[in-house]
Amino acid sequence: MGRKKIAESILQWLFTRYLSLISRTVKIVWDEDNIYGDSQIFGFWHEDSFFMNLVLEKLSHKTAPVDVIVTADTRGNYIEDMVRRCGGNALRVPDGYKAFPALRKIVQDSYEKTHSLAVALDGPLGPRHEPKKLAFYLSEHAEEEFVGVSLSYSACLRLTRRWDKYVIPLPFTAVTVAVRNYGIVKKNAVPALPVDAKAAAREECISVAVPERATERLSESV
Numbered sequence: 413m414g415r416k417k418i419a420e421s422i423l424q425w426l427f428t429r430y431l432s433l434i435s436r437t438v439k440i441v442w443d444e445d446n447i448y449g450d451s452q453i454f455g456f457w458h459e460d461s462f463f464m465n466l467v468l469e470k471l472s473h474k475t476a477p478v479d480v481i482v483t484a485d486t487r488g489n490y491i492e493d494m495v496r497r498c499g500g501n502a503l504r505v506p507d508g509y510k511a512f513p514a515l516r517k518i519v520q521d522s523y524e525k526t527h528s529l530a531v532a533l534d535g536p537l538g539p540r541h542e543p544k545k546l547a548f549y550l551s552e553h554a555e556e557e558f559v560g561v562s563l564s565y566s567a568c569l570r571l572t573r574r575w576d577k578y579v580i581p582l583p584f585t586a587v588t589v590a591v592r593n594y595g596i597v598k599k600n601a602v603p604a605l606p607v608d609a610k611a612a613a614r615e616e617c618i619s620v621a622v623p624e625r626a627t628e629r630l631s632e633s634v
Contacts, residue, residue, distance in 0.1 A: 424493055435466050437584045438581055440587055442589055444591040447593065450476050453530075454471065454530040455543070455561065456530065456532060457541060457607065459540070460561075460563045461491065462578070462581070468530055478527070479502070479518075480531075481518070483506075483535070484507070492504070519550065534576070538576060540577065548602055551599075556596065557595055558594045560591075560592045562590045562592075563579075565585060567581070568582055590606065
């Protein structure tokens with residue numbers, strides 16, 4: 413096994429073990445305005461990707477099984493593993509124009525099977541908090557309700573050198589999960605979306621200036 417594969421295996425092991433620790437120690441506070449149907453389109457901010465694995469695991473018990481749209485490049489390998497460990501299914505979609513054939517298949521499948529879909533609104537590489545049209549394209553063409561999910565953390569690590577300011581919640585903290593249903597949304601009529609679950613509250617987060625090389629590795633992995 414090469415050094416790169418060994419490093420990937422170590423990172424994957426660390427991510428999954430920490431996610432398991434978080435699942436046992438973090439308190440989730442739900443703030444929901446949504447009637448869960450057979451299938452919906454869930455959208456969230458890329459910075460919340462780590463904890464969203466646990467959120468989607470909980471939501472899968474309220475709605476149809478959740479498929480998560482994940483980038484097809486190597487960064488998606490780690491995400492797919494965590495999604496699978498939380499009982500979800502990852503749909504690998506290429507970036508850019510190469511995504512259209514895969515998206516057409518996803519829309520077609522939505523007519524044939526009852527599954528919800530989840531996508532990072534500003535993923536895979538930003539700009540931060542600027543929603544792309546993917547989730548709304550899926551909502552419009554699959555005729556499924558769009559449901560926005562935003563999170564707030566009472567304590568967390570925030571990787572400030574990453575474009576998305578990626579959040580890693582600390583153990584024994586509280587995470588507020590706001591779930592809002594916007595109905596069927598057209599890709600040319602994107603609503604204003606909150607950036608966190610408690611817009612008026614301050615997050616007690618530790619800003620972490622990760623060394624450049626470590627930041628590059630994290631950027632490749634999540």
